[in-house]
Amino acid sequence: MKTLLEVDNLTVRFSLRAGEITAVDQVDFKLQEGERFGLVGESGAGKSVTGFALINLISKPGYIAGGSVRFQGNELTALTDEQIRRVRGNDICMIFQDPMMTLNPVLTIGTQMVETLQAHRSISTKEAKRAAVETLRKVQIPSPERRLRQYPHELSGGMRQRVVIAVALITSPSLIIADEPTTALDVTIQAEIMALLLSLCKDENMGLILITHDLAVVSQVTQRIAVMYAGRIVEVGATDDIVKHPRHPYTIGLLSALPQNKPRGQRLDQIRGVMPTLLDIPPGCPFNERCDRAQEICRRQRPGLEWKQHGGRVACHFVE
Amino acid sequence: MFAFSVRRVAQAVLVMFVISFIGFAIKYAVGDPVRDLVGISVSVEEREKVREQLGLNDPFVVQWARFLQKAMQGDLGMSYFFKRPATDVILKKAPATLELVICSSFIVILVSIPVGIFAAVRPNSWLSRFLMGASIVGVSIPVFLTAIVLIYIFAVELHWLPSYGRGETQMLWGVWDSGLATADGLQHLILPSIALSSIMLPLFIRLIRAEMKEVLETEYIKYARAKGIAPWRVLIVHAFKNTLLPVITVGGVQLGTMIAFTVLTETVFQWQGMGFVFLEAVERGDTSLLVAYLVFVGAVFVVVNTVVDIVYGLVNPMVRIASRS
Numbered sequence: 001m002k003t004l005l006e007v008d009n010l011t012v013r014f015s016l017r018a019g020e021i022t023a024v025d026q027v028d029f030k031l032q033e034g035e036r037f038g039l040v041g042e043s044g045a046g047k048s049v050t051g052f053a054l055i056n057l058i059s060k061p062g063y064i065a066g067g068s069v070r071f072q073g074n075e076l077t078a079l080t081d082e083q084i085r086r087v088r089g090n091d092i093c094m095i096f097q098d099p100m101m102t103l104n105p106v107l108t109i110g111t112q113m114v115e116t117l118q119a120h121r122s123i124s125t126k127e128a129k130r131a132a133v134e135t136l137r138k139v140q141i142p143s144p145e146r147r148l149r150q151y152p153h154e155l156s157g158g159m160r161q162r163v164v165i166a167v168a169l170i171t172s173p174s175l176i177i178a179d180e181p182t183t184a185l186d187v188t189i190q191a192e193i194m195a196l197l198l199s200l201c202k203d204e205n206m207g208l209i210l211i212t213h214d215l216a217v218v219s220q221v222t223q224r225i226a227v228m229y230a231g232r233i234v235e236v237g238a239t240d241d242i243v244k245h246p247r248h249p250y251t252i253g254l255l256s257a258l259p260q261n262k263p264r265g266q267r268l269d270q271i272r273g274v275m276p277t278l279l280d281i282p283p284g285c286p287f288n289e290r291c292d293r294a295q296e297i298c299r300r301q302r303p304g305l306e307w308k309q310h311g312g313r314v315a316c317h318f319v320e
Numbered sequence: 321m322f323a324f325s326v327r328r329v330a331q332a333v334l335v336m337f338v339i340s341f342i343g344f345a346i347k348y349a350v351g352d353p354v355r356d357l358v359g360i361s362v363s364v365e366e367r368e369k370v371r372e373q374l375g376l377n378d379p380f381v382v383q384w385a386r387f388l389q390k391a392m393q394g395d396l397g398m399s400y401f402f403k404r405p406a407t408d409v410i411l412k413k414a415p416a417t418l419e420l421v422i423c424s425s426f427i428v429i430l431v432s433i434p435v436g437i438f439a440a441v442r443p444n445s446w447l448s449r450f451l452m453g454a455s456i457v458g459v460s461i462p463v464f465l466t467a468i469v470l471i472y473i474f475a476v477e478l479h480w481l482p483s484y485g486r487g488e489t490q491m492l493w494g495v496w497d498s499g500l501a502t503a504d505g506l507q508h509l510i511l512p513s514i515a516l517s518s519i520m521l522p523l524f525i526r527l528i529r530a531e532m533k534e535v536l537e538t539e540y541i542k543y544a545r546a547k548g549i550a551p552w553r554v555l556i557v558h559a560f561k562n563t564l565l566p567v568i569t570v571g572g573v574q575l576g577t578m579i580a581f582t583v584l585t586e587t588v589f590q591w592q593g594m595g596f597v598f599l600e601a602v603e604r605g606d607t608s609l610l611v612a613y614l615v616f617v618g619a620v621f622v623v624v625n626t627v628v629d630i631v632y633g634l635v636n637p638m639v640r641i642a643s644r645s
């Protein structure tokens with residue numbers, strides 16, 4: 001298998017009036033071609049910022065402070081504006097959380113699909129429309145020809161997200177970054193959209209980075225996951241292994257907060273406290289104030305993300 | 321869309337009805353059509369006879385109905401000073417004013433859109449700061465001062481442009497007395513148009529900048545960038561198109577203000593348009609002419625606003641759908 005994406009020590013900072021914050025702190029992970037990878041963590045953990053940093057779409061006051069993103073052998077952080085534009089939406093496509101907010105309200109579905117294809121290929125509008133209809137069919141949207149003339153608000157939430165998926169598919173990318181793709185949707189259609197995304201990734205052998213706070217979703221779709229906390233990855237490994245045998249105290253806490261891991265009627269365990277804001281992350285391990293196992297060393301020394309005996313990587317002093 | 325347009329036109333007719341009422345009320349209250357007809361040197365008895373003949377002793381409502389009926393046929397009474405139908409006098413002067421307003425609108429559109437977009441995209445550049453500062457100063461300078469300064473610099477000192485009048489005009493299609501058709505006419509248009517546009521420019525620059533800034537922060541703009549859409553297309557097609565709705569709305573309303581300001585501009589530049597004639601009519605107590613001006617300007621305003629609303633409907637898919645169902 002070939003490596004698709006290699007992220008090394010990726011660091012993103014924001015220069016805010018209140019001070020400099022590190023929203024993504026030395027993140028590294030790898031993705032094979034066609035692999036589905038989950039990025040999990042509480043809201044504010046830095047998942048979305050990581051996703052945008054991969055395609056170098058961090059705008060002021062943020063900036064990529066260091067690290068590298070190698071995609072199919074090319075260093076993306078070193079590309080010119082025009083070169084990275086050709087990667088975005090072409091080789092790497094993004095799906096955002098709320099399709100009502102992501103689709104432009106004054107442009108038809110057709111325009112928004114055609115322009116995407118034309119941004120990356122020299123192709124006539126007629127041909128691009130044909131490709132758009134075909135792609136809409138792939139995401140199981142009924143009467144696709146008619147949809148091209150419709151505006152986003154004429155579609156239901158589920159249909160809109162299918163359109164967004166179609167926009168991503170139309171250029172046949174090798175990687176899709178889906179940032180909470182079902183969070184804004186009705187519960188009843190969340191599973192439908194997730195299943196569609198999964199089957200499309202399998203069919204077209206596309207890599208997927210699924211960003212979510214929902215461990216249940218990620219465990220059904222991905223092969224490997226990284227757990228993020230306060231801008232850092234605290235645990236990476238095979239999804240099955242992490243879900244069954246979480247090692248990092250934070251991962252353990254997240255999993256025991258899931259209803260399916262508890263017999264009915266028993267109280268769910270919430271991790272005590274809240275994630276610190278990025279302006280006051282404690283020294284040492286960022287999780288130490290909420291951790292039951294925290295010792296003196298945890299307040300002094302930050303644990304590195306290291307290979308452990310079980311074959312995964314964990315950032316904790318107490319995992320062997 | 322069709323139903324929406326019909327509804328909008330019906331509203332416009334209603335507004336015209338109200339305007340005609342106001343016009344008639346003015347005429348009824350201050351006008352003296354007998355004087356308009358026979359002059360001042362006629363005896364009281366004779367005047368009373370003429371009043372009776374003209375139906376001026378009829379009840380208000382009857383007279384209003386008569387006024388409406390005539391107005392519908394374009395008859396708004398005789399101008400006491402010009403001894404001609406007031407409608408004719410106004411219509412003859414209309415092209416001058418309309419050309420002035422149209423040219424000023426073009427200046428506003430051509431300048432405020434690029435400047436507003438630039439100031440939104442580069443809010444921290446020194447040029448943006450300068451333009452924003454200048455626009456604050458711009459709002460607070462009255463038109464007649466702008467006009468006088470323009471005349472002083474470009475006409476008196478530099479001798480580049482004429483300082484007053486319409487210059488050489490040419491009759492188009494037999495009805496439209498145009499200054500746009502001759503080089504001399506165009507030269508005469510420049511200073512008055514700039515002076516008139518100066519009241520609207522700061523407002524529109526600031527409006528477009530504010531709207532653009534807001535739109536540029538939205539998810540769909542970030543999404544467009546994530547799709548690899550070219551920067552110019554993100555700016556114009558994705559962002560600017562979304563600012564168009566509020567800009568068109570404000571534009572429609574401000575056009576009325578602009579017509580009002582033509583009275584000042586035309587006076588300073590001795591521009592032989594409706595505004596100029598209107599001021600004269602006020603001085604001479606020429607009520608019919610005054611009312612004709614009011615009704616005509618009201619009509620222009622109503623037509624423009626109706627067109628703006630329909631264009632708004634074309635730009636805004638939401639309105640289009642709402643009217644479809």
Ligand SMILES: Nc1ncnc2c1ncn2[C@@H]1O[C@H](COP(=O)(O)OP(=O)(O)O)[C@@H](O)[C@H]1O
Nearest residue numbers: 014023041042043044045046047048049050278
């Ligand atoms: N535009 C921004 N300006 C300032 N800080 C930001 C911005 N975007 C993100 N951040 C910071 O980065 C942190 C991580 O954000 P994000 O990646 O969106 O979290 P999530 O894991 O919920 O997707 C936030 O808590 C915030 O402090």
Ligand SMILES: [Mg+2]
Nearest residue numbers: 047048049179
């Ligand atoms: Mg997020």
